[in-house]
Amino acid sequence: MVAFELAVQDTYGLAVAARLGVDRIELCSALPLGGVTPSLAFIEAAVATPGIPPVHVLVRPRPGGFDYATDEIALIVRDVQHAIAAGAAGVVVGGIRFGTVDAALVSRVIEVAGDAEVTFHRAFDTLADPHGAIDALVKLGVRRILTSGGAANAAEALPELAGLVAAAGGRIEIMAGGGVRPEVVGDLVRAGVAAVHASGKGTVADTVGVTLGSAAQGGQAGRETTDEVQVGRLLAALRSVHDHRGRDGVAFVG
Structure with a gap:
């Protein structure tokens, strides 16, 4: 069955994930910046939340590109160690060196992660040779x-996603993410991906009366958080495709 992974950046998102029964969460902070490493306290809170699915922690030390200094x-590496020690089931990392996968970084992460799962994030989408990167990973x-x-947006690259699934050949999971909306879930599943990743976010009113930074201007009227209705629609779309394929006797890829 195709899994649903929800990106979560606050405690409200944790509660939504537990209530709606998603398959996995990617825990992070600052989703509007593409996500960065969450705090250790947030990781501990996520793992301790009743009914929470497996917690996979994004480990990204800063916004921007993925060619990291020593x-x-x-x-x-230290954040990976802390996340696993706090009870995370997996980590989400990525690194690029000279336009290809930073094999030294990934190898070190694999080593310290132990039995925990390692996901390579959308740094993958910056690579010139994605099929070669699949072999390396x-x-x-x-x-x-x-x-x-x-x-x-993943929905704009359905043939490419299907090609990646074919190139992976069951050796590694391909999870579709990026602008995922309920109406495109069926197309992504038909591309053969093993999982669908989305944030299901919305904006809530939360005005700040003073400028806190270049990306946090005073007077802004909202902030992003998990939208329970949107997440419910995403799950319903995935289950609808599952039910339809099950009636037709067609199995999911996953």
């Missing part, structure tokens, strides 16, 4: 790849 790599022992097929 000191940044040291932070990534398989050899390193990565469990899955989060990808939009190289497009801004």
Whole structure:
């Protein structure tokens, strides 16, 4: 069955994930910036939340690109150790060196993660040779790849996603993510992906009266958080495709 992974950046999102029964969460902070490493306290809260599915922690030390300096790599490795020690079931990382997978970084993460699952995130979508990267990540022992097929939205790259699934050949999971909406879930499933990743986010009113930074101007009227209705629609769309394929006697890829 195709899994549903929900990206969560606050405690309200944790509660939604537990109530609606998603398959897995990617725990992070600052989703509007593409996500960065959450705090250790947040990881501990997630793992301790009743009814929470497996927690996979995004480990990304800063916004921006994925070619990390030596000191940044040291932070990534330590954050992976902290996340696993706190009870995370997996980590989500990515690194690029000279336009290809940073094999040294990923290998070090695999080593310190132990039995926990390792996902390579959308740094994958910046690579010039994604099929070659699949082979490299398989050899390193990565469990899955989060990808939009190289497009801004996964729904714009259905042939590319299907090609990645074919290239993976069951050796590594391909998880579709990037602008995923309920109406495109069926198309993504038909592309053969093992999982669908989405944030299901909405905006809530929360005005700040003073400018806190260049991306946090005073007077802004809202912030992003998990939208329970949107997540419910995403799950319903996935279950609808599952029910339809089950009636037709067609199995899911996953």
